[in-house]
Amino acid sequence: MELAGEQRDEGWRLMRHAILALNAGSSSIKFGLYDLEPSAELQLVSRGKLDLGDAPRLSAKAADGTVQCDRPLAGDARNAGIDTLLDWIESELGGRKLIAAGHRIVHGGREFVEPVRLTPAVIEGLDRLTPLAPLHQPRSLAPIRTLAALRPDLPQVGCFDTAFHQTIDPIVSRFALPRKYDAEGIRRYGFHGLSYEYIAGRLKEISPALAAKRTIVAHLGNGASLCAMRDGRSVDTTMGFSALDGLVMGTRCGAIDPGVLLYFVLERGIAGDALQHMLYEESGLLGISGISGDMRALEASDDPHAREAVDLFAFRAAREAAALANTLGGLECLVFTAGIGEHSAPVRMAICERLRWLGVAIDEPSNAAHAEIIGRPDSKVEIRVVATDEESIIARHTRMQRNA
Numbered sequence: 001m002e003l004a005g006e007q008r009d010e011g012w013r014l015m016r017h018a019i020l021a022l023n024a025g026s027s028s029i030k031f032g033l034y035d036l037e038p039s040a041e042l043q044l045v046s047r048g049k050l051d052l053g054d055a056p057r058l059s060a061k062a063a064d065g066t067v068q069c070d071r072p073l074a075g076d077a078r079n080a081g082i083d084t085l086l087d088w089i090e091s092e093l094g095g096r097k098l099i100a101a102g103h104r105i106v107h108g109g110r111e112f113v114e115p116v117r118l119t120p121a122v123i124e125g126l127d128r129l130t131p132l133a134p135l136h137q138p139r140s141l142a143p144i145r146t147l148a149a150l151r152p153d154l155p156q157v158g159c160f161d162t163a164f165h166q167t168i169d170p171i172v173s174r175f176a177l178p179r180k181y182d183a184e185g186i187r188r189y190g191f192h193g194l195s196y197e198y199i200a201g202r203l204k205e206i207s208p209a210l211a212a213k214r215t216i217v218a219h220l221g222n223g224a225s226l227c228a229m230r231d232g233r234s235v236d237t238t239m240g241f242s243a244l245d246g247l248v249m250g251t252r253c254g255a256i257d258p259g260v261l262l263y264f265v266l267e268r269g270i271a272g273d274a275l276q277h278m279l280y281e282e283s284g285l286l287g288i289s290g291i292s293g294d295m296r297a298l299e300a301s302d303d304p305h306a307r308e309a310v311d312l313f314a315f316r317a318a319r320e321a322a323a324l325a326n327t328l329g330g331l332e333c334l335v336f337t338a339g340i341g342e343h344s345a346p347v348r349m350a351i352c353e354r355l356r357w358l359g360v361a362i363d364e365p366s367n368a369a370h371a372e373i374i375g376r377p378d379s380k381v382e383i384r385v386v387a388t389d390e391e392s393i394i395a396r397h398t399r400m401q402r403n404a
């Protein structure tokens with residue numbers, strides 16, 4: 001049954017029905033607010049974020065970029081932020097009634113492969129997956145619990161970063177450990193699936209022929225991964241059992257010889273939780289540069305360690321891309337997305353230069369201008385920049401679940 005797009009409140013004012021999509025990350029919660037138009041696509045009303053760092057803020061812009069809200073948050077930012085956001089949507093943003101909220105949840109494990117209504121039992125099941133994504137899962141679940149306490153009747157839907165990678169072949173997802181562990185769920189899951197799902201849809205909108213190509217999508221944000229896609233489906237990805245594997249990231253190490261971890265534990269006596277903290281929070285760009293895990297800060301620095309961190313980021317991304325091209329049996333399209341992928345021309349250039357032998361020929365002026373297509377006309381591989389939009393995917397799944 002299609003949802004009505006509006007309703008009259010007690011005072012007979014017309015209230016629009018809206019869906020809130022939340023994308024909780026390490027230092028911020030990004031959100032999108034969408035009006036339900038009964039027979040059309042969801043309409044973006046507002047996009048913004050709750051900054052949860054040193055100076056917590058709520059900021060939001062309309063679809064045309066006009067600033068709608070920019071205010072500091074007081075008290076415990078994660079809880080106060082959700083409360084302030086709800087108030088702002090329901091009281092100040094032109095009489096809107098939230099009819100559902102959707103969330104990005106990083107780990108769905110083996111059980112959760114489709115968007116799901118977030119009942120207390122489901123939330124408990126997701127909590128049990130926290131050891132698989134210790135940095136992310138608690139941050140995904142916190143706003144769900146806050147919202148459930150503030151609006152117990154509001155339906156909530158979880159959308160999983162792991163779900164898009166369900167199509168990966170067992171030979172790609174299996175680790176060469178004793179086989180009983182695979183049956184216990186110790187295998188490659190892959191993440192950033194909502195972003196990859198959005199990009200797959202965008203490529204199809206641009207042209208079905210483009211979507212059918214052997215494609216690598218580089219989601220280069222604070223967390224970073226690559227996805228090899230064929231016909232819009234994931235066939236391989238660089239993240240694995242956890243969001244630690246694969247590329248060098250802001251503060252995560254990416255792929256590492258497991259012997260190093262054994263050495264830390266057995267010879268240096270580093271405890272498991274200290275090791276976890278080192279690998280998730282102190283490594284990657286931050287660990288190598290000693291300056292920052294933020295690519296913008298490193299690009300602005302003339303410190304040689306900052307340079308080395310950026311070089312290693314590009315080297316490792318190209319190395320992993322070559323491995324995924326092998327899974328695909330060739331490469332026809334390369335797409336850059338997320339904070340670094342969308343905005344850093346030098347990183348795109350460095351990665352593409354290392355993939356020249358695969359037929360990747362980047363056009364310097366188009367790349368510097370952040371054009372949609374940044375390959376030279378003679379590039380064998382089509383090279384694109386596509387802005388990702390995880391929130392719109394969350395909102396679409398939430399609407400479908402709400403209607404089911």
Ligand SMILES: Nc1ncnc2c1ncn2[C@@H]1O[C@H](COP(=O)(O)OP(=O)(O)O)[C@@H](O)[C@H]1O
Nearest residue numbers: 025221222223293294295296338339340343344
């Ligand atoms: N103009 C830019 N140049 C270089 N890097 C950028 C630029 N804008 C954003 N970034 C980088 O993008 C990363 C954050 O990406 P984002 O996709 O927002 O991450 P997340 O969603 O994981 O928090 C940071 O390293 C940031 O420095």
Ligand SMILES: CC(=O)OP(=O)(O)O
Nearest residue numbers: 025191192222223243
């Ligand atoms: C899974 C993951 O790495 O997410 P993020 O990029 O938000 O850290």
Ligand SMILES: [Mg+2]
Nearest residue numbers: 025221222338
């Ligand atoms: Mg992100």
